[in-house]
Amino acid sequence: MPTKPPEAQSTILIIDDSVDAIRLLSGILKDMGQILFATSGAAGIELAQQRRPQLILLDVEMQAMDGYEVCRRIKADSDMRDCAIMFVTAQSTMDSEVAALEAGAVDFLSKPLNAPVVRARVRTHLKLQRATAALMQLANKDGLTGLFNRRYFDEQLAREFLRHKRQGLPLSLAFIDIDCFKAYNDHYGHQSGDACLKRVAELIEGATQRPSEVVARYGGEEFVVLLPYTDAADAAKYGAWLCEQIAVDALAHARSPVAAHITVSVGLTSMVPGEANSALNLVADADRALYQAKSAGRNRAVTATPL
Numbered sequence: 457m458p459t460k461p462p463e464a465q466s467t468i469l470i471i472d473d474s475v476d477a478i479r480l481l482s483g484i485l486k487d488m489g490q491i492l493f494a495t496s497g498a499a500g501i502e503l504a505q506q507r508r509p510q511l512i513l514l515d516v517e518m519q520a521m522d523g524y525e526v527c528r529r530i531k532a533d534s535d536m537r538d539c540a541i542m543f544v545t546a547q548s549t550m551d552s553e554v555a556a557l558e559a560g561a562v563d564f565l566s567k568p569l570n571a572p573v574v575r576a577r578v579r580t581h582l583k584l585q586r587a588t589a590a591l592m593q594l595a596n597k598d599g600l601t602g603l604f605n606r607r608y609f610d611e612q613l614a615r616e617f618l619r620h621k622r623q624g625l626p627l628s629l630a631f632i633d634i635d636c637f638k639a640y641n642d643h644y645g646h647q648s649g650d651a652c653l654k655r656v657a658e659l660i661e662g663a664t665q666r667p668s669e670v671v672a673r674y675g676g677e678e679f680v681v682l683l684p685y686t687d688a689a690d691a692a693k694y695g696a697w698l699c700e701q702i703a704v705d706a707l708a709h710a711r712s713p714v715a716a717h718i719t720v721s722v723g724l725t726s727m728v729p730g731e732a733n734s735a736l737n738l739v740a741d742a743d744r745a746l747y748q749a750k751s752a753g754r755n756r757a758v759t760a761t762p763l
């Protein structure tokens with residue numbers, strides 16, 4: 457069976473207020489990916505939000521909302537801004553080309569459309585878009601554990617904080633630290649230390665099921681989990697469950713005063729984001745709770761009490 461070319465997996469959205477133009481473009485691109493279309497800017501933005509296409513072919517001259525405005529709105533939305541936008545226009549002046557690129561488009565197609573040129577440029581931009589997405593993915597991951605890294609976590613925390621503030625709903629955070637990890641490294645060596653970090657990362661990921669939850673390596677032997685739409689009671693249950701999952705895995709730790717195996721301490725915090733608090737408060741509270749869990753004997757989850 458012949459394998460599909462990689463671009464067949466791409467999703468391409470055509471936004472144009474002319475049905476004839478949509479028909480023409482879909483015909484030209486029909487074997488290059490899944491083709492979606494919308495006949496207005498507003499409908500196009502909605503579809504882009506739902507389906508996250510890799511590439512949008514966007515008509516400049518449209519009623520109600522023109523292509524420049526559609527492009528600006530898509531580029532201002534962190535969920536959609538990675539998608540590549542190519543303008544399609546009948547005004548092929550240098551000014552309109554500059555305006556298109558300044559609005560955030562990657563390229564510009566002039567009408568009348570030439571099928572081989574359109575196909576070649578679309579192929580190039582799909583390839584570039586994939587390479588960029590792969591790079592972004594790499595930049596967000598921790599090399600050792602494969603979890604998200606701290607940079608990505610900080611971005612998601614800021615984003616979720618604002619989202620929960622708008623909605624008035626509770627956001628929780630768990631800081632997780634491997635107990636007596638330095639003693640583990642000293643006794644078993646750094647290679648075993650790395651293997652231990654990987655194993656604990658796997659266990660945390662396995663115990664964290666909801667797709668909106670973000671599991672990241674915060675640094676050293678410290679991990680962090682962002683728990684959207686979670687109140688203090690559910691966060692506490694999650695923390696206790698996590699400690700149990702790590703303990704039952706029973707990875708030997710001969711130098712731990714806590715148990716004969718690897719254990720973790722968990723610091724939790726939960727808040728409804730508002731004007732009086734910030735994402736930094738959330739991190740500071742969880743960190744304080746983690747310190748309390750350590751002081752109280754480790755291998756436990758402690759929820760921060762308001763100061």
Ligand SMILES: [Mg+2]
Pocket residue numbers: 472473474515516517518
């Ligand atoms: Mg038009």
